[in-house]
Amino acid sequence: MASEIAAKLLLSLPPDAANLAFVNSLVQRSELRDLHEKVASGQRISEADALRLFESKDLNAVGALADLVCRRKNGNRASYILNRYINYSNYCILSCQFCAFARKKRDADGFQYSVEEIAQMGREALRLGLTELHIVGGLHPSLPFSFYTDMLRALKAVDGRLQLKCFTAIEILHLAWLAKKSVEQVLVELKAAGLDSLTGGGAEIFQPAVRSAIAKGKESAEEYLGVHRIWHRLGGRSTCTMLFGHIESLADRVDHLRRLRLLQDQTRGFVGFVPLPYQPGHNQLEVQTPPTGFDMLRTLAVSRVYLDNFDHVTAYWVGLGLKLAQVALSYGADDLHGTIIEEKIFHMAGATSPQQQTEAELVKGIREAGRVPVQRDTFYQPVKVWDAAPADEGPPAGGASRVLENNLATA
Numbered sequence: 235m236a237s238e239i240a241a242k243l244l245l246s247l248p249p250d251a252a253n254l255a256f257v258n259s260l261v262q263r264s265e266l267r268d269l270h271e272k273v274a275s276g277q278r279i280s281e282a283d284a285l286r287l288f289e290s291k292d293l294n295a296v297g298a299l300a301d302l303v304c305r306r307k308n309g310n311r312a313s314y315i316l317n318r319y320i321n322y323s324n325y326c327i328l329s330c331q332f333c334a335f336a337r338k339k340r341d342a343d344g345f346q347y348s349v350e351e352i353a354q355m356g357r358e359a360l361r362l363g364l365t366e367l368h369i370v371g372g373l374h375p376s377l378p379f380s381f382y383t384d385m386l387r388a389l390k391a392v393d394g395r396l397q398l399k400c401f402t403a404i405e406i407l408h409l410a411w412l413a414k415k416s417v418e419q420v421l422v423e424l425k426a427a428g429l430d431s432l433t434g435g436g437a438e439i440f441q442p443a444v445r446s447a448i449a450k451g452k453e454s455a456e457e458y459l460g461v462h463r464i465w466h467r468l469g470g471r472s473t474c475t476m477l478f479g480h481i482e483s484l485a486d487r488v489d490h491l492r493r494l495r496l497l498q499d500q501t502r503g504f505v506g507f508v509p510l511p512y513q514p515g516h517n518q519l520e521v522q523t524p525p526t527g528f529d530m531l532r533t534l535a536v537s538r539v540y541l542d543n544f545d546h547v548t549a550y551w552v553g554l555g556l557k558l559a560q561v562a563l564s565y566g567a568d569d570l571h572g573t574i575i576e577e578k579i580f581h582m583a584g585a586t587s588p589q590q591q592t593e594a595e596l597v598k599g600i601r602e603a604g605r606v607p608v609q610r611d612t613f614y615q616p617v618k619v620w621d622a623a624p625a626d627e628g629p630p631a632g633g634a635s636r637v638l639e640n641n642l643a644t645a
């Protein structure tokens with residue numbers, strides 16, 4: 235009887251108040267009550283608090299806390315982007331143990347595109363109505379620095395409105411080493427050639443011993459963060475990532491988030507955080523318990539609560555699958571990433587998700603989760619806000635969504 239009365243009371247409240255009341259009722263019954271009071275009053279949680287959230291088995295209570303933070307920052311909106319991935323080459327001088335993407339020059343399935351081939355991909359992207367090209371590759375042994383600036387210029391010549399989100403911090407360090415230039419000079423020249431944003435890849439896990447065990451020889455956390463720091467100082471924006479669910483401990487994840495929050499306090503240059511679940515298979519890293527659905531949701535949720543100076547947290551559907559990414563919209567995520575078109579890195583590692591999503595699927599997934607879909611650009615700025623149609627209706631005909639849907643069939 236008491237629960238019926240409580241349910242009636244909840245239904246009589248306006249939506250925001252009802253949500254808050256629901257969170258209150260959920261969390262206050264849990265072991266996390268003190269953390270709810272902290273988060274609800276807008277206080278920052280500590281690393282010890284984050285570890286407690288990670289260790290809690292009360293996933294719904296952790297998710298409710300994350301949802302509280304997410305709604306405070308983004309209201310009822312959830313975003314996606316119309317983008318495509320381009321891997322200019324998979325040749326790489328490193329052999330990270332977790333990687334199934336990299337190849338050596340002797341390997342038959344290595345590849346490398348020319349600037350003209352990449353420009354053609356840019357033209358196709360434009361025809362599909364895409365706004366962003368997300369471009370990364372391995373640490374190529376010999377391509378000259380001019381290849382990278384020529385590629386950016388060629389793509390901007392296709393259409394200056396195409397936003398170019400390119401290169402991990404690790405690639406930038408590699409280019410600086412190859413070209414015998416400072417990191418700052420490399421970034422200045424890439425920016426002048428058309429680079430709009432750095433990608434977040436290459437962060438893996440910052441904890442040195444674990445980093446060395448999964449990515450031997452890869453540059454350190456300090457070097458990764460140093461590149462982003464310089465890029466932010468130059469006025470650039472970027473995203474950042476964390477590869478989780480392999481051999482790291484929960485404390486290592488907290489340490490990783492701590493370093494990201496610290497840099498964000500100093501620069502405010504990160505526009506979003508993208509946790510990446512480890513993909514087992516086709517690599518040299520044996521992992522007993524790869525990330526489960528529970529682990530993916532709690533990692534997104536704890537990240538959302540702890541990274542209080544980040545506006546956006548992405549549920550990366552390639553790693554989670556679209557179904558779980560959709561659920562993650564109630565566990566702190568406010569973004570599903572994008573259409574992608576041709577994802578290679580996770581799929582060469584055995585991901586079973588499709589290689590692309592249509593805009594219609596992303597919009598439908600967001601609507602079903604009770605959020606208002608927003609098409610965003612590289613910097614999470616809204617391009618288009620969809621109306622709040624019923625979840626089973628699908629996106630309206632015409633406009634960019636229909637154009638994209640039709641064209642994807644022949645892409």
Ligand code: SF4
Nearest residue numbers: 326328330333336372
């Ligand atoms: S993760 Fe990146 S740096 Fe490491 S082997 Fe793969 S492509 Fe090379």
